[in-house]
Amino acid sequence: MKKIIPFMLVVWLMPAMVAAQQNAGQQQPSQSREELERRKKELQREIDEANEQLLATKKSTRESMGQLRALRDKITARTRLINNINDEINFINGDINSAYRDVNTLKKDLDTLKAQYAQLVVYAYKNRSTYDLLNFVFSASSFNDAVKRFQYLKQYREYRRRQADNIVATQELLKKKIGNLESQRMKRGDALKTEQEQRSILEADKKEKDEVLNKLKGREKELVQDINQRKKDAQKVQIAIRNVIQREIEEARRKAAEEEAARRKALEEKRRREEEARKAALAAAAAEKARAAAAERAANANNNTAATPPPAEKPAEKPAEKPAPPPPAPTPAPTRSENVLEATPEALALSESFEANRGKLPWPVDAGNIIEHFGIHQHAVMEHITVPSDGIVIATTKGGPVKSIFDGEVRSVVVMPGMGYMIIIRHGQYFTTYVRLQTTRVKKGDMVKTGQVIGTATVNELENTGEVELQIWKGNTKQNPEQWIRRR
Secondary structure, eight states: OHHHHHHHHTTTTTHHHHHHHHHHHOOOOOHHHHHHHHHHHHHHHHHHHOOOOOHHHHTSOOHHHHHHHHHHHHHHHHHHHHHHHHHHHHHHHHHHHHHHHHHHHHHHHHHHHHHHHHHHHHHHHTTTOOOHHHHHHHSSSSSOOOOOHHHHHHHHHEEEEEEEEHHHHHHHHHHHHHHHHHHHHHHHHHHHHHHHHHHHHHHHHHHHHHHHHHHHHHTTHHHHHHHHHHHHHHHHHHHHHOOOOOOOOHHHHHHHHHHHHHHHHHHHHHHHHHHHHHHHHHHHHHHHHHHHHHHHHHHHHHOOOOOOOOOOOOOOOOOOOOOOOOOOOOOOOOSSSOOOOGGGGHHHHHHHHHHTTTTTOSSSSSOOEEEEESSOOOSSOOTTTTOOOSSSEEEOOTTTTTEEEEEEEEEEEEEETEEEEEEEEEEEEEEEEEEEEEOOOTTTOOEOOOOOEEEEEEEEETEEEEEEEEEEEEETEEGGGGTOOOOO
């Protein structure tokens, strides 16, 4: 019976082994995989938007910068999509390799379980005599030893049963793993097919982009004229904006000077009244002292009898002390900024609120995409020419609503020749400027709220789209609007 002991040592190990294999088969979803899926959906949405933009610009009779921008946006988004699919394929390959390892491990474990079970069956067959089992129990040296031997035999039978169950469970897990492996292979095949399809579309997009680019290069003279005109328009807009901001600064300084003058006048008046009150108090005190001295002399004269010694000399009276001047007013604590545009508490609060929403401000349009970014950049066709931009230009629907991106006060509504209307809204020391508007719905002095419609986008007939330009200024300093509005 001692031969059974090696088998019983495995009784406590096999359940843990099988459980470990089952846990290995239950992979948790990867956060990176979820991120890939999210990025894939975003990229597909960008491609769809670029397609819509391209379809709109193709309605024009000539190739335009809008077509070139839309094609480049499509190519960029599709390239990123292909890279995303390749990352997904790498994940699938990793899953397939892991599944291969699991299948091989399970096969080895299954072979081990079957071999061990075969040994148990052989041993049970050789020791199938009831006499041998009873002899093993009753040959114990004590009753307790006999009970332990009986429990030992019982556990041995239970172990054989569990061994058979483990073989069945391992076979099922192996079958599941093989099925998962086949599923991953199919998924990889689909991903590879999609990747090839996207590459074919990408090549077609690149070919179309090159054709449009070559045609646009053939109109270089016209494009140069357009660039020069846009630069002139941008200079006019910048001059108009700076004039409005300068007027606001001068107006704020004037109001601050008037308030300071009024404050000084009120302070001088207060000091004059305090000085008059002090003098009146001193005069009243002197009169009261004189009355008291006269009363004392009269009393002394009535009570005087025969010769009295001469009165002792009185010490010289000290002049009345002047009251101490009031303590100087405490110096106000320095504020965060000496900007005159934040001279009032309301303006300061509005500036701080505007700053607190950096990167979270809404877009000025319901739908659209940025077709011209902030700063100096190369021209899309003639790369040797640089084009400056004081804000961002957003392509949107023709005549679409344009909205204020924050609470504020309208400080200017003007017509810019060749560009439509321009609206400037003040938010403390910040200014948002909306250029290229077809119509307006506000006037100077109006208070507007975030998301309030202030006008409609102008129409670019050549590209068959609507356009609006957004500029953000902090005092006289230009800001990058893309750092202030939220990402789409």
